[in-house]
Amino acid sequence: MHGSKHPRKSEYGFLGISxxxxxxxxxxxxxxxAIDEGTFQPGARLVETRLAEMFRVSRGPIREALKTLETENIVVIKPGRGTFVAAPSCDDIExxxxxxAVLEGLAARAVAANRNKQELGQLNLLCKSMCDAVKRGDIAGYQQLDWRIHELLFEFSKNRLVIQSWQSMRCQLNLYWRGRINNLALIEKLALQTCVLVRCLFEDEPNEVGDIFRSHIILANYEVMIRPIPEWLKSYITHMIDENQQIHRLQDEFTRAEAMSRKSETRKTG
Structure with missing residues (x-):
């Protein structure tokens, strides 16, 4: 019957509209x-009335949203006490x-196989900015840029399942690491290692790049947590980064990246 307002039904059921x-x-x-950006710190209490005012909605959607976030381990609801931003422990992060480590290894392998010059150039410039932040003693700047590099690595992998899996854990990782790395000597070491990793994306064989990233994530995280690596996890560590062999090559790459950036800006303004 023409003009019917009822949903059309196929042999598989109703054809719904998203x-x-x-x-x-x-x-x-x-x-x-807001939690990810640092508006609410780990352990902070989230008051429904204040959130309702902040987001200009009623308390009903706020309450349901907090229940959703609890299932994602972003908040903790304590009956009779309230809702709090999750504060992941070392055990949680372990x-x-x-x-x-496995996910980032897969992402790095995909990026190295694709070798998109524009994407690699973007990562390289971020490395230069990160090292500049470390030289200034800007710890917050270092953390933001280092985090951005790893975020983009997953994005550039273009692997939907890898990206979704990363997004399911990224907030907990961000909550845990926020403000925990304050030792400038360690930060300098980690920044250089990140730059070496990005360098590998340019030059090394994709499978080897994946192994290097996977190994680094395990080693770096356990070094910061000051915990021994479990025996079962040691078999995942197959490569070590030799920073000393890479320093001069990295400096040359940073110089080249800056020159390319200036050339690009000249073209835009010309």
């Missing part, structure tokens, strides 16, 4: 983003490290 994200999901994403 719905826009619910208000609860939108609010959950905005609260998670469970995540092995998974992250």
């Amino acid at each position: 719905r826009p994200p619910s208000l609860t999901n939108q609010v959950a994403k905005r609260i998670a983003a 469970q995540i490290v092995a998974v992250r």
Whole structure:
């Protein structure tokens, strides 16, 4: 019958129309983003009335959004006490490290295989900015740039499942590491290692790049946590980074990247 307002049904059932994200999901994403950006610190209490005012919604969607975030381990709801931003422990992060190492190894392998010059150039410039921040003693700047490099690595992998898996754990990692790395000597070492990793994306064989990234994630995380690496996890460490052999090559690469950036800016303004 023409003009029927009833949904059309196929042999597989009703042909539905995709719905826009619910208000609860939108609010959950905005609260998670605020936590990720540092608006709410680990362990901070989240008051529903204040969140409702902040996001200009009623308390109902706020309450449901917090329940959603609890299932993602971003907040903790304590009956009779309130809702708090999660404060992941070393034990929590230790469970995540092995998974992250494998995922980042896969992402790095994909990026190295693709070798998109524009993407690699972007990572290289971020490395230069990160090292400049370390030289200034800007610890917060270092952490933001280092985090951005790893975020882009996953994005550039273009592997949907790897990206989704990373997104499911990234907030917990960010909450744990925020403000924990304050030793400038260690930061200098980690920054150089990150630059060496990015350098590998330019030159090394993709499978080897994946192994290098996986090994580094395990070694670096356990060094910062000041914990011994479990025996079962040691078999995942197959490569070590030799920073000393890379320093001069990195400096040359930074100089080349700066020259390319200036040339690009000249073209835009010319």
